[in-house]
Amino acid sequence: MRFHRVTALAAAALLATGLGLAGCSTDGGDADIVTVNGAEPQNPLVPTNTNENMGGRVVDRLYAGLKYYDAEGVAHNEAAESIETTDRKNYRVTLKPDWTFTDGTPVTASSFVDAWNYGALSTNAQLQNYVFAPILGFDEVSAEQPTAETMSGLKVVDDRTFTIELKQPSIDFENALGYAPFYPLPEAAFADMEAFGRNPIGNGPYKFSTWENNVKIDLVPNPDYPGGRPAKNKGLRFVMYQSFDTAYADLQSGNLDALDTVPASALAVYKQDLGDRAITKPTAQNQHIGIQTNVPHFAGEEGLLRRRAISMAINREQISDKIFHGTRIPARDFTASTLPGFEGNLPGSEVLQFNPEEAKRLWAQADAISPWSGRYELAYNSDGGHQAWVEAVANSVKNTLGIDAIAVPYPTFKAIRDEVTAETIGKAFRYGWQGDYPSMLQFLTSQYYSFSETNNVNYNNPEFDRLLDQALAAATPEESYRIIAQAQALLIRDMADIPVLDYVAAAGHSDRVRNVRLAWNGLFDFENIEK
Numbered sequence: 001m002r003f004h005r006v007t008a009l010a011a012a013a014l015l016a017t018g019l020g021l022a023g024c025s026t027d028g029g030d031a032d033i034v035t036v037n038g039a040e041p042q043n044p045l046v047p048t049n050t051n052e053n054m055g056g057r058v059v060d061r062l063y064a065g066l067k068y069y070d071a072e073g074v075a076h077n078e079a080a081e082s083i084e085t086t087d088r089k090n091y092r093v094t095l096k097p098d099w100t101f102t103d104g105t106p107v108t109a110s111s112f113v114d115a116w117n118y119g120a121l122s123t124n125a126q127l128q129n130y131v132f133a134p135i136l137g138f139d140e141v142s143a144e145q146p147t148a149e150t151m152s153g154l155k156v157v158d159d160r161t162f163t164i165e166l167k168q169p170s171i172d173f174e175n176a177l178g179y180a181p182f183y184p185l186p187e188a189a190f191a192d193m194e195a196f197g198r199n200p201i202g203n204g205p206y207k208f209s210t211w212e213n214n215v216k217i218d219l220v221p222n223p224d225y226p227g228g229r230p231a232k233n234k235g236l237r238f239v240m241y242q243s244f245d246t247a248y249a250d251l252q253s254g255n256l257d258a259l260d261t262v263p264a265s266a267l268a269v270y271k272q273d274l275g276d277r278a279i280t281k282p283t284a285q286n287q288h289i290g291i292q293t294n295v296p297h298f299a300g301e302e303g304l305l306r307r308r309a310i311s312m313a314i315n316r317e318q319i320s321d322k323i324f325h326g327t328r329i330p331a332r333d334f335t336a337s338t339l340p341g342f343e344g345n346l347p348g349s350e351v352l353q354f355n356p357e358e359a360k361r362l363w364a365q366a367d368a369i370s371p372w373s374g375r376y377e378l379a380y381n382s383d384g385g386h387q388a389w390v391e392a393v394a395n396s397v398k399n400t401l402g403i404d405a406i407a408v409p410y411p412t413f414k415a416i417r418d419e420v421t422a423e424t425i426g427k428a429f430r431y432g433w434q435g436d437y438p439s440m441l442q443f444l445t446s447q448y449y450s451f452s453e454t455n456n457v458n459y460n461n462p463e464f465d466r467l468l469d470q471a472l473a474a475a476t477p478e479e480s481y482r483i484i485a486q487a488q489a490l491l492i493r494d495m496a497d498i499p500v501l502d503y504v505a506a507a508g509h510s511d512r513v514r515n516v517r518l519a520w521n522g523l524f525d526f527e528n529i530e531k
Helices: 013-022 028-032 053-062 109-120 138-142 174-178 187-191 193-198 244-253 270-277 300-312 316-323 356-369 387-401 413-422 440-448 462-473 477-494
Strands: 034-038 067-069 075-077 080-084 090-095 154-158 161-165 206-212 216-221 236-240 278-290 328-330 376-381 405-410 428-434 498-509
Touching (some): 053 206, 109 154, 109 187, 300 356, 316 328, 376 387, 387 405, 387 498, 428 440, 440 462, 440 477
Parallel strands (some): 376 405
Antiparallel strands (some): 154 161, 216 236, 278 498
C-alpha cells in the first residue's frame, strides 16, 4: 500500500487542542473498538488512486482481492478459487461463489475487470495506473490520448471466470494480485468515483462506517466476509494525531490501543515503558531523499554530482545510532534489507557511505559546471516523526559541504504529498516506501519505472526499464535477483534518489488488547488484534 506509503500522521492545526479527545473511547460500543494510529488519507479511498499508507491501511481492510498477504507476507487465495497458468503469461481466474460487496451486490469477474480497466485508463488519472503495465493492451489505454478504453488482455468468460494475458511472462504478477489496485469495485463506484471514495463499498473483512476529516476513520466488521482474514475484533478506529509524541502519550495512558511508530523521543525508553507490550521487528520500509529535476542545480550531470555529494555527506550510521537507537539501519540499496534476494554490496554502493572528502570533491566538480547558489532545503512532514533525522541530514550536509542547508517542515503528510505529486515542491524532500507485497520488484517498478505515476523523482532510464522487464520475465527467482542487482547498479550510477535508512520497526500496544503483531511491512496485523 503504497509512501507513497510513507510513515506519517496528519491532523489540521486547528485540532491541536482536541487531539486527546480524538483518541478517547466514547459511550456505547466505542469502548470495544480497537483504536490505532492513522492519518488523513491524501485522496478518497479508491484502491487504484491510493498510493500512500495512511489511505492504504484503510483500503486494505475494506476490500478483498484475488489474494491476500498474511503477517509474514505469504500470499494466499482470497476471492480467487483458483489462478491457473502454464506459462506465467496467460492466466485463468476462477472466483469463489457467493461473494458479495457490502451493498449486497455480487462480486463477479466484471467487478475485477472493470475496476482494472478503470485504473489503467489514462483519462481517469489514477496514481496506481502503472501496476497494470504488464497486461496486454495497457499501452493503448494508458497513452496520453488513449486509443482504447479497455485492455485487450482482459476477457470476462462468465460471472465467476476471467482471463488475463500479459505482454510477456512475469515472475511477479501472480504474487502481486493481493495488492490494492487489483481489488474489485461494485457497479455503484463508477457513477461518481470521488463520492464513492468518500463512502466506499467494499468486500473485505471490514465495512466502512464514518470518516471525520483529520479526526478519525471508523470501520466495523463485515459479517458476510467469507475469506481467510476475518476480523477478530469489533471494529477499528484510525485516530489522527498531530504528532507521534501525542499518540505515544495516549498509548501510555490507555487512550490508544496500538501505535506502529514510537517517536524518536521515546526510543531510548519505550521498552522500559511498555515492557512486554513493546514490539521490535525488521520490516520492509525505507526512507529516501528525493529531488525532482525541475529544481535548479539538480538536472543533468550537475544534478548527478550534487546528489552523489549529498549522499556521501550523510552520516547514516550516526543517525541510526544516536537518533533511532538502532531502530534504523543505513540503507544499502533502493529496496529493503528484509526482502528476498537483497544484496547489500551492489557495485558503486560506496556512494551510500559517509565520506566527507569525496563529497566535497564531487560538489566542487558540480560547481565547475554551474556555481552553487541559493540554499539546500529538505522538506519533511512535521506530523510524521521525521524532524530529528531530517535536521541531522541537513546539518551534516551543511557542515560537510559548507553550504546553507536547512530542514523545512510541512504541517501535514497530505500537504507535502500534494506538492510532490504535482511536481511543484521545488526542493528536496524526504519520502519512503512501505512494501505492498514482499518483492524487490514491487519497490523498484513502483518508484523508478519511467512511466510510473509513483516515480516521484522523474527517473527515466530506458536501460533500467529494460532490465526490470527482464527481471520480471526471468525463469527463476535466482535469475530475477541477478538482473535486479544489475538494475540497482544503474540506480546507484544515476543516483536516482538518495537512500538513507531502512527500518527496524518500534511499536507498542496498550494492556487492553492482545495478539498484536507487526506484519512484514511494518503495519499491524489489524484483523487479528483482539480486545
